[in-house]
Amino acid sequence: MATTCRTAGTRVWLWRWRRNPLLRRSDRFEAWIVLVTWLLVLLAGVLAGRAGAGAVEHGLAVRAAHSHPVRAVLTQDAARTTEDVHGYGDGGVWANVRWSAPGGPHTGLARVEPGLKAGDPVTVWTDGAGNLVSKPATGAETRLQASLVGTIVGCGAAGGVLACGWLVRGRLERQRMEEWAREWECVGPQWR
Structure with missing residues (x-):
């Protein structure tokens, strides 16, 4: 009958919690x-x-509550492909847009679909002051x-x-x- 003996490398679990006079x-x-x-x-x-x-x-x-969609108009043709402008891989390109907000008309750069022509309507997101902000995050x-x-x-x-x-x-x-x-x-x- 073979006996098992402990070697120096064997760990004894919970040894600190056991009764031992040397502890x-x-x-x-x-x-x-x-x-x-x-x-x-x-x-x-x-x-x-x-x-x-x-x-x-x-x-x-909070950020989503303080931003809202606004209709804007392209002031220049959008690039036909995302490679024409520095894209982030989401399919959009940067283009100049114009929109109305408190304080008069505003212009700025926004992400739009590639291939749109000047004068085409697009949707941009603005804050309470009429400044462009990024689109609010979806639930996911x-x-x-x-x-x-x-x-x-x-x-x-x-x-x-x-x-x-x-x-x-x-x-x-x-x-x-x-x-x-x-x-x-x-x-x-x-x-x-």
């Missing part, structure tokens, strides 16, 4: 530090992620941006808490090594 007070303290650190990592990650996502959703909702775009920001913020907060826990454990380890050195100074000469 020091600092080992128990370290066990609590590890437990509290992981609980705080989860809590900070979730709360910070939700707060970050909520802030993005709120900001995009808002959710995507909020979830990405929430994930990044949550991971950052969790990483910060984890780093603090590691610093506390490192300090505890240094104290433990100093205690062992002091004890060895007393016991070491007796072994020679």
Whole structure:
């Protein structure tokens, strides 16, 4: 019958929580530090992620509430393809447009469909003062941006808490090594 024996590399799970006469007070303290650190990592990650996502959703909702569509007219022909003008890959090109807003007529650059002629009507988005703004994000775009920001913020907060826990454990380890050195100074000469 083969017996299994533990090797030096085998980990014993929850060893800090088991009864052991060799377990020091600092080992128990370290066990609590590890437990509290992981609980705080989860809590900070979730709360910070939700707060970050909520802030993005709120900001995009406010921005959408303060922008509205306005009919404008092209003042120049739009490029026929997106390669004619610096495009961002969304199929639109930049062209000069004119629209009416508080304070009189306004002109500016807006993204329009390629191939439109001067005088063609287009829809642009403006703020309360009549200045051009980008089109508000759709519901899917808002959710995507909020979830990405929430994930990044949550991971950052969790990483910060984890780093603090590691610093506390490192300090505890240094104290433990100093205690062992002091004890060895007393016991070491007796072994020679």
